[in-house]
Amino acid sequence: DAGVTQSPTHLIKTRGQHVTLRCSPISGHKSVSWYQQVLGQGPQFIFQYYEKEERGRGNFPDRFSARQFPNYSSELNVNALLLGDSALYLCASSLVGTANEKLFFGSGTQLSVL
Amino acid sequence: AQSVTQPDIHITVSEGASLELRCNYSYGATPYLFWYVQSPGQGLQLLLKYFSGDTLVQGIKGFEAEFKRSQSSFNLRKPSVHWSDAAEYFCAVLLTGGGNKLTFGTGTQLKVEL
Numbered sequence: 001d002a003g004v005t006q007s008p009t010h011l012i013k014t015r016g017q018h019v020t021l022r023c024s025p026i027s028g029h030k031s032v033s034w035y036q037q038v039l040g041q042g043p044q045f046i047f048q049y050y051e052k053e054e055r056g057r058g059n060f061p062d063r064f065s066a067r068q069f070p071n072y073s074s075e076l077n078v079n080a081l082l083l084g085d086s087a088l089y090l091c092a093s094s095l096v097g098t099a100n101e102k103l104f105f106g107s108g109t110q111l112s113v114l
Numbered sequence: 115a116q117s118v119t120q121p122d123i124h125i126t127v128s129e130g131a132s133l134e135l136r137c138n139y140s141y142g143a144t145p146y147l148f149w150y151v152q153s154p155g156q157g158l159q160l161l162l163k164y165f166s167g168d169t170l171v172q173g174i175k176g177f178e179a180e181f182k183r184s185q186s187s188f189n190l191r192k193p194s195v196h197w198s199d200a201a202e203y204f205c206a207v208l209l210t211g212g213g214n215k216l217t218f219g220t221g222t223q224l225k226v227e228l
Contacts, residue, residue, distance in 0.1 A: 004157070033215065042204050042218030043158070055213045090157060097213050099146060100165060105157030
């Protein structure tokens with residue numbers, strides 16, 4: 001079975017541009033979460049979605065937005081990119097997003113902002 | 115707010131030696147605690163988790179962790195390290211507010227000498 005897949009794997013953008021990152025959860029998983037991992041730091045929670053509804057949002061500016069589609073895949077959008085947005089963006093999925101569930105992580109999208 | 119601290123940024127051990135990675139948490143109630151491992155170019159993989167009950171938790175790959183409320187710690191241990199254990203290890207705590215949102219420590223990079 002396929003795991004969590006993310007695309008693209010690598011991306012280079014310039015300051016001020018917009019970026020869209022994509023995530024396909026494991027088949028049957030209805031909850032998707034996004035994390036930002038800056039070099040040398042642990043992942044930081046950005047969003048959680050379940051059944052297309054936002055379940056939680058971390059401490060990120062409004063430049064960051066996300067959505068979940070009827071097939072449970074998800075997009076993370078970042079507007080007006082800053083140098084500090086350079087990071088590994090990780091997507092994770094679980095069945096219904098409850099506390100006792102295991103999170104399955106994708107390999108991430110490495111975003112570089114120049 | 116919940117948080118975890120990993121005091122050791124880098125640790126080097128010889129293959130076959132024992133390992134202990136430290137994690138301290140800050141949370142008023144009983145926390146839900148996790149250990150994840152991240153190999154280069156890979157996503158995060160869950161090693162083990164503690165929700166309640168027995169304070170000694172067994173995980174995959176021969177890892178175990180012990181929850182000590184009196185010390186606010188959840189240290190990861192392995193009796194005999196293999197070269198393939200070289201990776202970055204993250205301790206995490208579940209955030210309150212529903213769902214399975216996590217906050218991670220800054221990680222400990224493990225190097226294994228042959």
